[in-house]
Amino acid sequence: MPAFAAQAExxxxxxxxxxxxxxxQENTGLQADKAVDWEARAEMRPGAGTDDDIWLHLQATTxxxxxxxxxxxxxxxxxxxxxxxxxxxTEDIAMAEDDxxxxxxxxxxxxxxxxxxxxxxxxxxxxxxxxxxxxxxxxPMQAGESGxxxxxxxxxxxxxxxxxxxxxxx
Numbered sequence: 001m002p003a004f005a006a007q008a009e010x011x012x013x014x015x016x017x018x019x020x021x022x023x024x025q026e027n028t029g030l031q032a033d034k035a036v037d038w039e040a041r042a043e044m045r046p047g048a049g050t051d052d053d054i055w056l057h058l059q060a061t062t063x064x065x066x067x068x069x070x071x072x073x074x075x076x077x078x079x080x081x082x083x084x085x086x087x088x089x090t091e092d093i094a095m096a097e098d099d100x101x102x103x104x105x106x107x108x109x110x111x112x113x114x115x116x117x118x119x120x121x122x123x124x125x126x127x128x129x130x131x132x133x134x135x136x137x138x139x140p141m142q143a144g145e146s147g148x149x150x151x152x153x154x155x156x157x158x159x160x161x162x163x164x165x166x167x168x169x170x
Contacts, residue, residue, distance in 0.1 A: 010039050
């Protein structure tokens with residue numbers, strides 16, 4: 001990572017969604033060409049100590065087909081990430097500085113997995129309740145309401161039958 005930051009050249013890529021297993025599971029209609037476009041840029045910034053800090057800027061965009069929680073139909077949902085990270089030497093330092101840091105902290109590891117961090121960020125960027133702005137099909141608003149068949153035969157009210165029994169005994 002220090003060499004990448006010293007170069008100050010961005011990495012750009014296009015990763016097929018099928019190569020991000022956890023994110024692909026959220027997509028309801030996996031098309032073979034669906035992908036995540038991303039860019040990563042690292043830089044050195046003056047740190048609190050004598051050494052410079054390594055920072056990473058990660059940006060990504062994709063579109064997933066999720067299930068609308070209102071009408072239960074598919075809804076294309078754009079997902080974007082624009083996040084800064086600061087690298088620290090150990091997990092202990094990350095835990096100690098996490099509460100005061102505005103940026104996210106990552107531990108500097110010899111084998112840094114950029115795509116795993118990217119996938120984590122995209123998963124966290126998913127909407128909690130995906131919905132259409134206006135559903136293509138009006139969802140039923142009452143339990144048992146089908147919304148499609150208004151001519152269905154009406155079931156007799158069981159209490160009406162009891163009322164008839166009561167009236168015949170009097």
